[in-house]
Amino acid sequence: MNVPLSALFAVLAVLSAERSASAQSSTLYSSTQGTVVPGLPSGGPYVPPGNLYDNEQSNASTSLASADSAGTFTARTADDFQITAACASGEFEITQIRVHMVQSDTAPQPFAVDLYADDGTGTAPTVGISPIATFPESSQLSFGTFGTGTSVFEVSLATPGLVLNGNTTYWISGFGADAAANAGGFNNFFAASAGAAGTTANGVIIAPDAGVAAWTPVQNVIGGAPLAFSFAIDGSCRILDADLSVTKTDNATTAVPGTPVTYTMVASNVGPGDAIASTLTDTFPASLGACAWSCVPSPGAACTAAGTGNIADTLDLPAGTSATYTATCNIAASATGTLDNTVTVAVSGVVVDPDPSNNSATDSDTLSAEADLSITLTDTPDPVTAGNGLSYLATLSNAGPSDAQNAAISLLLPVGVSLVSSTPSAGGNCTAANPVVCTWAGATVPTGSHSVTIATTVSPAQLAGLSATATAYSDSADPVxxxxxxxxxxxxxxxxxxxxxxxxxxxxxxxxEPVSFAASSLNAGPSDAQNVSVSISLTPDFRYSALSTGPGASCTTPQVGTTGTIVCTWVGATAPAAVRNMEVIAYSNSAGATAVNASNGSDTPDPVAGNDVANVSVQVGFAVEGIPALGNDGLILLALALALLGAVSVRRDR
Structure with a gap:
């Protein structure tokens, strides 16, 4: 009787489901299914080279291996599998292996399975590789007879004490009895993989038997598409604890705002289990910027090589491995207080960390601002004339690295200078006393600056040079x-x-006749005039008689009655607006116009020489008697006298 392939699969599915429900944790793996039930990856058809065949044809009916796997493998079906998903980081305790097989006899036939560890070649184990273990069958369950002399069985194989590691590749291979144990021949076989039409290359019976022609495609035996080579692994997952820990340090207890800080973080797993797909997280505080990080794993571990910004990395930490992260950030120049930065590691999925207390680490630094202030001071004009204005310009600059809090400029004015005004740059306030102190409240950022212009007046009496010193300071420490x-x-x-x-x-x-000559010398400044002198020259005609002066004068004069020059000197300073006066009384006994000259000077340079000399002219003559005034009678008598005089003169002329 020919049974449709769909009916065969239906029976397999039902029986497999019943067996799985009774297992502690059952997982079916199919070498030809494109998807895999939870817990295992997709295997898919695999045709390795060498002497193990994955759904490949046999080359001789008498070349099967013996029951204990000794001999040469020339006609074996093998497939690989891994225990992944939730059990990837643990162990899977196997209770039994179940294989679906096709036999050409309805009677159960001896069967066994070899389990191999992967040799890293990416193919099935080759000749000479010994299996981890060989498991004989413990029972067979018939799914029924299909086709001519063809039966499908589920063979169960007990695996006492078998524990497989998660995320590790293994290979499974089944075989039948040898000739000595079964004189009737090798009548165990697997069905070929699904795919193309059956040929001797992709779908054959592994061992011929009576009633079935040698090398007959499986399709001809079953009466439909080829049956998949399938097996099931029953057991339970055992997750190993993975004790993760992390450390963090910048090798300092203090930090300076405006400078970089470098953290070293080491995430470790002391086991005993692996911590695959763990996470390391470091969310940097707002006072840290421009963060860049890198990671170097120890052998066997894995992490992201580098990144920027906050760290949120997925890393693999097998037992006994570690990963070292290095992060460098810039501390904001305005940061204050304490800089705290915490890193955290965590296991993923069902992995258990027995000691979460060491899963985070915090580095704390006390922030201590440092602001390198500098100052320049210029004076205008230089040189300055005593009595005139002198301006100072002081400029404060912050070279950082931190903000300077409450920056200030102090200027001590030298003796001989008086304050007129101070004009600070924006935000500044200045005192009106000496020293002049100007303050800018709050933060002065790195590269920031403040300035103040201070107007002064130099004392008119100042003779020596001036020296002024300005100082810059703030509430922040200054490293220079x-x-x-x-x-x-x-x-x-x-x-x-x-x-x-x-x-x-x-x-x-x-x-x-005495004449008074007055000379006045006014100091129009701007400086004091040192040792002012005023002179009056009487040469050539006037004769000296007397002298009067203002206080403090020291004078030289000619003898009374002689001509010459009178000179008066006021030793010391004559302040601006002060006047030095002298008055000389003299007379002349010579008639005519006489000029008298005067001049003034001092030891101090005079910017206007044209107003330092002067002269006056006095007209001198003989004395004239005055004619008395006549009344009417007198005038009549004078007229009669003049008339008489005239008459006498006429008579004489005759």
Whole structure:
């Protein structure tokens, strides 16, 4: 009787499901299914080279291996599998292996399975590789007879004490009895893989038997598409604990805002289980920026090589391995307080970490701002004239690396200078006293600067040069205090504009009549005039008589009654707006116009020489008697006298 292939698969599915339900944790693996039930990956058809065949044809009916797997494998069906998913990081305790097989006899036939470890070649184990274990059948369950002399069985094989590692490749291969045990021949075989039409290359009976022609395609035996070579592994997953830990340090307890900080983080797994697909997370605080990180795993571990920003990495940490992360960030220049940074590691899935207390680590640094302040100081003009204005410009700069809190400039004005005003840059406030202190509240960022212009007046009496020093400081520590002061030296010069006024008490005088000559010297500044002198020259005609002066004068005069020059000097300083006066009384006994000269000067340069000399002219003559005034009677008598005089003169002429 020919049975449709669909009916055969239906029976297999039902029986497999019943067996799986009774197992502690049952997983069916099919070498030809494109998908795999939970717990195992897709195997798919595999045709390795060498002497183990995955659904390949046999080359001789008498060349099967013996029951204990000894001999040469020349006609074996093999397939690989892995225990993954939830059990990938643990162990799978196998209770039994079940194989679906086709026999050409309805009577159960001896059967066994070899289990191999993967040799790393990517193919089935080759000749000479010994199996991990060989498991004989413990029972067979017939699915029924299909086709001519063809029976399908599920063979169960007990596997006491068998534990397989997760995420590890294994190979399984089944074989029948040898000739000595079964004189009737090798009548165990597997069905070929599904695919193309049956040929001797892709679908054959592994061993011929009575009633079935040698090398007959399986399709001809079953009466439909080829049956898959399938097996089931029953057991339970045993997850091993994985004790993860992490450390973090920057090898410091303090940090400076505005500088980089480098953290070293080491994630480790002391086992005993593997920690696959674990996570390491480091969310950097807002005060850290421009973070870049890298990871170097120990042999066997795996992590992302590098990244930027926060760390959220998936890493594999088999037991006894570690991964070292290095992260470098810039601390904000404005950061204050304490810098705390925490890293955390965690296992994934069903892996259990027996000690979560060591799964995070925090590095704490006390932030201590450092701001390298510097200052420049310039003076204008230089040289400056005593009595004139002098301006200072002080400029504070912050070279960082941190913000400077409450930056300030202090300028101590030198003696001889008086404050006029101070004009700070935006945000500054200045005192009106000496020293002048200007403060900018809050933060001055790195590369930031402040300035103040201070206007002063130099004392008119200042003779020596000036030296002023400005200092920059803030509430933040300064790592380079040597550039916090600046000095401006100013050369002082003097200039006094003396202005002479000279006058005479009268423009006309009789001979020997006293005339007063007054000279005044005004210091129009801007500086004090040192040792002012005023002179009046009487040469050639006027004769000296007397002298009067203001206080403090020291004078030289000619002898009374002689001509010459009178010179008065006021030793020391004559302040701006001060006047030096002198008055000389003289007379002349010579008639005519006489000029008298005066001049003034000092030891201080005079910027206007044209107003330092003056002269006056006095007209001198003989004395004239005055004619008395006549009344009416007198005038009549004078007229009669003049008439009489005229008459006498006429008579004489005759």
């Amino acid at each position: 205090p040597g550039n916090n002061d600046a000095t401006a030296s100013t050369t002082v010069v003097s200039s006094a504009d003396l202005q002479l006024s000279f006058s005479a008490s009268t423009p006309q005088a009789s001979t020997n």
